[in-house]
Amino acid sequence: MKRGGIVLVLLLIALTNFVVITIDGVAPLTVFILYFPVVVYFVLIRLKNRLPVLDNPGVVILAGYLFFVSLINIGEVRWSSFWYSILFCVFFLFIAQHQYVFSRERIQKTSKIIIYSYLINVLLAQILFAFIGGLSSLEWLFQGTLDAKSGVMRFQGFSSEPSYAAFVVLVAFLVYSRFTKDTRKSKAIILLSVIFLLRSFSSVYGYIILSAIGLDWVLRHKKTTKINRIIILFIAILGGGVVGSFGISGESRVGGIIFLIASGNLNLESLRFIDGSAFMRVGPLFSYLEEIDWFSMQTYVGYGAGSAAIHFGSIFNDVIDSSYKGYESSTLNLGFFPAFSYDYGIIGVILVFLTVLRRGMCGFISIESFIIILLLFNANFNTQLFWYVWAMLFIMNNISSRTYDIEMRINSLRFTREVL
Secondary structure, eight states, X not given: OOHXXXXXXXXXXXXXXXXXXXXXXXXXXXXXXXXXXXXXXXXXXXXXXXXXXXXXXXXXXHHHHHHHHHHHTTTTOOXXXXXXXXXXXXXXXXXXXXXXXXXXXXXXXXXXXXXXXXXHHHHHHHHHHHHHSOOGGGTTTSOEEEBTTTOOEEEOTTSSSXXXXXXXXXXXXXXXXXXXXXXXXXXXXXXXXXXXXHHHHTOHHHHHHHHHHHHHHHHHOTTOHHHHHHHHHHHHHHHHHHHHXXXXXXXXXXXXXXXXXHHTOOOHHXXXXXXXXXXXXXXXXXXXXXXXXXXXXXXXXXXXXXXXXHHHHHHHHHHHHHHBTTOXXXXXXXXXXXXXXXXXXXXXXHHHHHHTXXXXXXXXXXXXXXXXXXXXXXXXXXXXXHHHHHHHHHHHHHHHHHHHHHHHHHHHHHHHHHHO
């Protein structure tokens, strides 16, 4: 498989909701879903019936476990959800086997393409919205969500919701900032593009992650004291801009949450009233924890793929319907917590952490771990966003470790020469 085809896999998985067709109204086939099996087919042809050496065979055990859970809950399983999970397990193996295709320069260029593709999409969407007054006729390409409480259109690029788009752009920006050797002008253009996109997404997660990236940059450049002060000042200004951009009023999404925290009355019911979107990140998880029966087998092996969408949909559907206009569904697509834990149980969660997530982290206390924790409340295991974030962080850490090893070897050779 040529390098361009492998890089294209990473580019297409970033387009998390670029849907070509939907099967039975529940199984969206995105450009990535259609393209990736073709890539796998050509890889298998090159192997000529030889089994590849697996970099991490643990994911095969995970896939087997997912199949086992589906069998014991065969009457309740949504098979499209299961097969998506298996496809992404194959994606894990694919990225692990082809990680060395991505050099510092290649992953940096890939990150820039992702940021600019979202920028172009959002700009065109805003122009169309301004002149036409809607996006319904072109919603397959230009997507936005109208917040019912504020009446503000939140654009989302190629993603299914604004917070997803924020994750895509910010993770690309993190990778770009880690490896870029661009001029100051190019860096400034990228940064301004990211800030513009976050303003268009109106996602609190986006601003939180951007601030974390800024602090991560400061910690990695301890010697440049003057620059550190500028970056910290920028983050402080950005934090003020967040409040200003959303408005400090009890009726705005962020302003309402700030007032709740300041008044000491922040609880699930008040959060549900102020911001249904924020509530849906934590409400279903609390519901799941309240329902846990530690003596039930389902707590440990789950209820089967897709069960959480139906179960929590019957409980919380009214929250989403009151938060976003035009939302009509009897199911809810929630994040890894609690959707995956409900579908595949505690054992499934442990297996995912041991075989997949730890490969994307660089230590427990790190920017990567912070992003992954936020991700788990937003995206489920069988979503492109989940695997896009994992792949980008995995490749970034892999390149960083390779660079570190090379530097250590060079320093070792220099030391040996000096001694001799």
